[in-house]
Amino acid sequence: MCLITFAYHAHPNYKLVVAANRDELYGRPASLADFWADYPEVLAGRDLEKMGTWMGVTKAGRFAALTNYRDPFSENPNAISRGELVSQFLCGTMDPEIYLQSVKMHAQDYNGFNLIIGDTETLYYFSNREGEIRKLEPGIYGLSNALLDTPWPKVEKSKARLKGCLEGKERIEEDCLFELLADEDKAPKDQLPDTGIDEELEHLLSSPFISSPKYGTRTSTLVTVDTKGHLTFAERTYQPEQNERTYAFDIVAQKEIDIKR
Template sequence: MCLIAFAIGQNRRFPLVVAANRDEFFRRPTADMAWWTPAEGTDILAGRDLASGGTWLAISPGGQVAAVTNVREGNPDPGASSRGELPIKALAEPTSTLLPSLNATASHYAGFNLVTLSESGGWYYSNRDAHPGRTLFRGTYGLSNHLLQTPWPKLLRLRTAFARTIEQANAYADDLHNQLLPLLQDTSTAPDHQLPRTGVGLETERFLSSPFIIGDQYGTRATTIVTLDDGGIITVTEQSWGTQGQALGKRQFRWQREQTDSGIIRTISETPDRRSPHGR
């Protein structure tokens, strides 16, 4: 996952909104978003990285969202452990135990950013941050492949448009999802003087500078929108992409979270996989 915008408490109707693009090599095997149960915890809604078994973004039945992005480095150490296990750990453990666990094992992973989000706030951790482990309060945030809120051009473009859309959203989740999806398909590249210098070379910096990345070998593979409304209804839309921005399957999940004596349960309504006849 390489670009995320999220809003906590910025719209009374939708106290939590998350919009994200996952960028990856197309050759890396991936399972589409679905409900599954990792060994570390209860059910999650997530795609699955079939190469390492983890995920990049996961949602709990209660509407908590956890996501990870890589930190872009010129010559990265691959790490002894997969970063894809981090969102699963974040949903399975309270922050009080997750923080010391990450502090003890941070060097086992290549550079990463981890966020855990709910309608009441969030938490952010990066093993490249001088002071890892930050509580997030109400606001609109952006995260790419550097630290939280690092003002890379694509992050600023998305965060600005995202914040405006959240502010003007009506009462219908589907309308909001339909307004947010095109923002994440922005292919505008940044001018050279605004590009970060992360050690990957100028040509690659240009290629990676748009919110939506189009390529033959590497590019945006999934766009995911998550909303939690004030009635406890969680709506998730995910659009998958192929090479050169080809639109593949689109899935939607919607459920009402309910508190029972045994915890939070969900009632699921799913939209069948749909393919766009028009591409991007």
Template sequence: MHTGLDMEEGREGGTWLGISKKGKMAALTNYLQPKIDTNAKGRGALVRNFLTTDLDSFSYLKKVSSEGHLYNGFNLIAADLSTTKGDVICYYGNKGEPEPIFLNAGIYGLSNSLLDTPWKKLEYGKQLFTEVIKQSQDLAKEDLVQELIKVLNNQDPQLPDPALEDQGKEHVQHVLNEYAALCVRCPGYGTRTNTVILIDAEGHVTFTERTMLNADINQWKTSTYQFKLET
């Protein structure tokens, strides 16, 4: 099982993305909201619990949705990946529809709002991602990973963005401006990990994680893990 770990104070050890050898994959984002309920249930276990449960992705999200009101805002993608049975990918956001949905094959974008909410940075990120995917057949795997990491590190602010400003209206304007790029760089807060997961038709998984060291934007370590799905 490969996961990323949250290092924000008070949330250490929570996981926002992970994949298991059994083909279970999950990803979590927070939902930008003006006020955080400090007594709400912790979101950090939502990914880990799916990776270790026997429940399928839709059943798990259905269970989570029944308790959705107990958490601060979040989005959760859960997937069962199988080279024999086909992939099933589902989505639930506790600030959106009450029921989880099945996702058809395609390209989606998820930031700190609901799935495919057309924030400018999300639209821009999907455009950059799509351009990389179009040339993926002509790229060596290592080069494809690097191109995707380059997308994740794009710092071009996509402003003005009324939709982002409206959702974060009680945040300070200059902070929202910092949030308007794919890669966030603020004092004491920002992007510190990039993760790229590639899965080929035979079920070979390449999990690449680029992580900031010592909270220094000039120090990064890249780790790659490879394994085959057991499904």
């Protein structure tokens, strides 16, 4: 993902509301979001090049999402695929904080990343460009290709629009969330961050929804978990072909999943 905005215990009827865009080369092969054949409790898209993923959930209410940290001067072509950080958490049962402690021990084996993981009780953030495991408090957050809540224009705009989608609403309207993700307005050039790339490319990447001939927003994904434990996963795919799908289920205890294996 290259834009994730989320509300954690910031609405009386929802534990978690996530709106996220995945930006990637159109030619990189990936499967649409679905329950995985080899791990039937995992719901996510899948990168068919490295077999990891960028965002997903499980029937037990585990959640994980990843963005790359933009740092073109320190990219290691031989680094481990960052998508493994999401898939390994979703496919396992390790406590989120303990999992991040294990990730931290070999975090420099990966190129720069931001990782958000949690379960039905907690939510955590970790970046190997910061090095601190952070247990998140209730609030509205935004993440792109810098550290959590770095005030890039599209992050600030998306957080404000997410807040607007929540305020005064008993139930979350998916259209409101998809609209904030579909915003193609670019930031003024004098407000662009300096991440070490060409200014024109920085400008292209400054909108929540990115469109260019070979690279851009391929999917927009929503995840909501209400206070009764009902999870909804809705996704719109734009590239390389259009698709829309929604999954909804009640979260079950991990031990019930283990019994069925």
